[in-house]
Amino acid sequence: MNAYVGADGVAVLEFARPHRRNAVTLAIWRALPEVLKQLAAHEGVRALLLTGAGNTFSAGADITELADVYGDPEHADAYHAINVAAEEALAAFPHPTIAVVHGACVGGGCQLAVACDLRFVAEDARLGITPAKLGVVYPAVPTLRLARLIGPARAKYLLFSGELVRGRDALPLGLAERVLPAAELDAAALEFARLLTARSTQTIGAVKAALAVPAERAAEALAPWERRSREDGDVREGLAAFLEGRPPRF
Numbered sequence: 001m002n003a004y005v006g007a008d009g010v011a012v013l014e015f016a017r018p019h020r021r022n023a024v025t026l027a028i029w030r031a032l033p034e035v036l037k038q039l040a041a042h043e044g045v046r047a048l049l050l051t052g053a054g055n056t057f058s059a060g061a062d063i064t065e066l067a068d069v070y071g072d073p074e075h076a077d078a079y080h081a082i083n084v085a086a087e088e089a090l091a092a093f094p095h096p097t098i099a100v101v102h103g104a105c106v107g108g109g110c111q112l113a114v115a116c117d118l119r120f121v122a123e124d125a126r127l128g129i130t131p132a133k134l135g136v137v138y139p140a141v142p143t144l145r146l147a148r149l150i151g152p153a154r155a156k157y158l159l160f161s162g163e164l165v166r167g168r169d170a171l172p173l174g175l176a177e178r179v180l181p182a183a184e185l186d187a188a189a190l191e192f193a194r195l196l197t198a199r200s201t202q203t204i205g206a207v208k209a210a211l212a213v214p215a216e217r218a219a220e221a222l223a224p225w226e227r228r229s230r231e232d233g234d235v236r237e238g239l240a241a242f243l244e245g246r247p248p249r250f
Contacts (some may be wrong), residue, residue, distance in 0.1 A: 002014040002016045009047060009194070010197060013035065018053045020062065021054075021104055022059060024058055024060065024108045026062075026082065029079075029082045030082050033089035040095070045095060046096075047193040048095060050097060050116055057125070059109060063134075080139050083111075084141045088141065097115075098192065101119060101125045101127065105127040106128050106130060113127070114146050114149055121170045121171075121176040123179055126165070126167070127164060129142075129162070130164075146158070146159070149175070151174065202228060202229055202250075234250055237250060
């Protein structure tokens with residue numbers, strides 16, 4: 001993995017195994033939570049782009065490793081625990097996360113794209129989650145996350161079949177928020193990420209907190225953010241900027 005932090009407040013986390021179509025190894029799954037923790041602690045970071053080198057997001061978990069992992073039940077249990085911990089660390093990242101999807105976005109790669117807040121997808125990308133082709137039981141955490149994103153029936157469609165969908169079909173399916181020609185994708189994702197760096201981290205943090213929990217717990221999750229909004233300066237600055245006709249300085 002490669003990580004970069006721009007002066008614009010946008011961090012980029014890149015899968016960098018283009019010779020293996022950015023297949024995710026156990027070492028990468030294990031390293032992700034710490035890398036994300038370091039990026040979250042970086043004072044200048046306000047948004048994160050997750051992408052892959054070589055015009056491929058990720059072809060998924062490294063199958064050569066899985067063959068060894070499934071040679072022992074305890075190894076398989078440990079592998080999936082590490083896998084899910086990486087996914088949950090990405091979902092819990094405190095700033096907006098955007099998966100920038102070129103090429104293959106399959107299996108564990110799609111699992112990580114789904115864990116991002118948003119997905120910007122190239123028209124010619126291919127997305128899918130393929131455990132049914134391998135006899136692997138997909139863990140509960142990503143299964144439920146996918147169902148919350150696209151609905152139970154569409155999640156079943158993808159997980160039952162293991163088939164890949166084209167990038168242009170990802171939008172109506174609910175797997176993408178923007179679908180663009182491949183040549184325009186990176187610039188559009190970066191432009192949108194830069195837009196988010198100019199928005200209130202307080203508002204964004206509250207949205208993420210409310211939507212990360214079951215509906216019945218949303219008010220509880222929002223409570224500390226609401227209290228902070230009454231006491232901190234974001235609202236005063238936002239209102240003053242609006243009245244003065246200038247961009248806010250959050």
